[in-house]
Ligand SMILES: [Zn+2]
């Protein structure tokens with residue numbers, strides 16, 4: 001626990017990517033594999049369920065620290081973070097322990113869930129007496145299900161790849177899907193390449209970068225495959241072991257939300273993985289994304305909503321064919337195999353993303369100008385000779401959006417509005433990613449409906465991390481598409497850019513914070 | 527019941543019987559100043575009274591031409607029938623608690639104070655009184671400082687680790703008080719120490735007052751940038767995001783302040799490392815000082831006054847927060863989150879100036895952060 005708490009502190013303290021990777025790597029190299037397995041599990045954001053309620057934790061800590069309820073609340077408000085408040089208030093420990101992380105988790109933390117209240121409380125008192133401040137902070141975060149650390153999965157992958165001397169892509173793939181931390185699992189994670197994929201495991205999604213040059217600078221037009229940039233939910237369909245798995249980019253299994261896919265995708269041959277987009281459509285007409293959002297928002301998929309907003313999967317890439325990983329093959333070849341596979345199965349639930357035919361860049365640009373009418377966001381340009389890379393490989397996939405002055409950003413701070421909206425949190429600060437951390441870059445007030453505002457308001461109240469006067473820092477969970485009129489360099493802003501007239505274009509409920517744009521996307525617009 | 531000896535007025539704490547103010551925040555005729563931090567010492571008063579060891583620092587703050595009467599610690603004077611004496615507060619060089627005695631009643635204004643050891647100033651002296659006006663900047667039980675020696679060890683270890691990585695250590699701290707306390711605790715054998723001009727101005731006063739400080743030349747005197755490689759630089763927080771720091775290649779940034787006890791504060795300052803080293807009393811010190819004064823009545827200013835007052839009332843003391851300009855002042859520096867205060871539309875001119883600002887305000891960096899966030 002001690003060295004894991006030290007790692008947590010080190011990651012919390014540095015803002016530099018290289019140092020974060022080095023700290024993770026040093027920890028993993030020194031830790032026993034069963035400890036390293038849990039560390040990886042926590043670092044990539046897989047946390048155990050909450051085992052102790054925050055109200056109970058408050059009461060018990062207050063008691064142990066001799067701090068009355070109101071004073072605890074004052075402290076909590078000053079610190080902003082419950083786990084940290086509790087760590088700061090508790091009296092210093094009288095004992096120490098060298099119990100390793102996996103035993104803390106397996107023998108102490110997880111069993112807490114099965115104890116009654118009195119036993120939980122007695123156990124915590126024992127544990128507190130063995131933990132110093134930094135360890136308590138981590139421990140409290142773990143038992144309240146609030147563990148979160150400022151590193152992106154990419155950094156954890158980089159550290160593991162360095163450690164095992166294997167490709168980051170291999171590590172990324174091994175981390176996907178469901179797994180339980182154990183010594184064997186960790187050894188498998190950093191083992192030499194060539195192990196079989198687990199049945200459900202998808203491949204890391206290849207992500208496109210916004211095009212920041214004239215398309216003509218990409219070279220000859222015929223070296224590039226053009227497709228529409230669909231405005232749906234990016235997903236992979238995995239057909240293995242007689243089963244079907246639909247994965248969102250947020251690594252969620254979302255097959256149940258799309259019952260349309262079951263019959264047709266079930267006819268895919270064994271050992272097939274498709275990459276594509278889940279889209280709402282009726283006949284040949286693609287429906288606006290908002291329609292799909294309406295459907296996702298429903299708890300129950302009634303017959304009515306399924307009829308109103310039918311959806312299907314538009315396939316644009318083939319990653320596994322006949323049980324073989326074909327990501328290394330060039331796009332041109334993958335596309336041929338994809339067409340052979342999907343064309344006979346194509347129907348209402350499964351279609352092929354059409355190639356946009358245009359002789360030259362100018363002709364393509366003219367087609368792109370029509371994007372809105374087609375309910376697409378613009379064009380995708382994919383290098384025909386390129387393999388399917390891992391993550392944000394630059395240079396092979398470009399998104400050539402119609403309105404380039406927009407990014408997906410994460411809500412990080414909220415403040416109450418004025419006038420009619422004085423009682424609602426309606427003024428927001430949005431952030432984009434840089435080096436695994438969220439960097440605030442603009443404030444925006446307008447663009448949401450009253451119902452959405454009320455919903456965000458509830459979210460803010462329930463997810464306040466810290467308060468600074470009227471401003472609340474919130475759990476970075478909600479993603480919005482932010483549009484703006486202009487952008488310029490600025491020394492005044494931490495992000496280094498200042499945008500003009502930012503506004504919320506829409507709430508991207510389909511995206512997780514990890515999907516939000518990188519600061520590079522903003523810089524590219526300069 | 528008689529009138530209170532000290533009242534809180536628009537201009538600050540006022541003693542009507544003696545017709546003078548204590549730490550006024552607007553120019554007045556007569557000001558008793560506890561210490562030279564900008565939230566306690568305002569320029570353009572007609573007459574000042576402060577401690578003898580604090581005189582030069584106050585002159586630096588309010589101007590050489592000011593009429594400043596120095597008074598030795600513990601030496602009583604009488605003004606309009608009010609007995610006045612100044613007692614060490616342990617906060618910074620020359621910092622005082624102000625003891626007033628009138629018709630047998632004793633009031634004590636603590637100013638800023640701390641009980642933990644500090645080699646750069648006289649230690650806090652416990653003074654008995656009937657009514658105590660105490661600061662309460664860190665008046666919550668989450669604030670419990672580690673022994674200063676342990677924090678200095680952490681800083682030294684951090685400096686050493688940065689040296690091994692070939693990186694400059696840029697340690698941000700208030701130019702007056704904190705910088706000298708840090709300097710006194712650093713080992714000059716470990717590597718070169720340089721300071722920002724604002725720190726140097728204060729160092730000169732400390733050295734002249736006989737406070738031993740290790741050699742620490744101003745950054746501007748260093749001949750080559752290479753000199754900074756193994757160095758530790760002390761600079762005020764205002765220098766953090768200025769072109770002045772560009773001369774250091776990839777510096778590692780630290781910040782020494784009591785607020786660093788809270789991780790959120792460190793993150794908002796965007797520094798790599800926070801050191802919770804404060805020149806203010808923590809929760810146990812506040813309780814100890816208040817108990818030690820024997821006061822029947824306690825009035826609290828700065829920071830978490832409401833919370834500490836309520837706690838003291840629960841312990842049976844007559845305690846109230848005292849309205850000062852820091853209470854309820856919405857929109858004060860710490861009230862507005864740094865990220866929120868950056869308006870997207872007011873792109874600043876791209877100053878490409880790597881000189882040091884010679885602004886007086888900058889030189890004596892306002893310890894606004896230590897004011898609390900209310
Ligand atoms: Zn002060």
Ligand SMILES: [Zn+2]
Nearest residue numbers: 563565566638
């Ligand atoms: Zn002060």
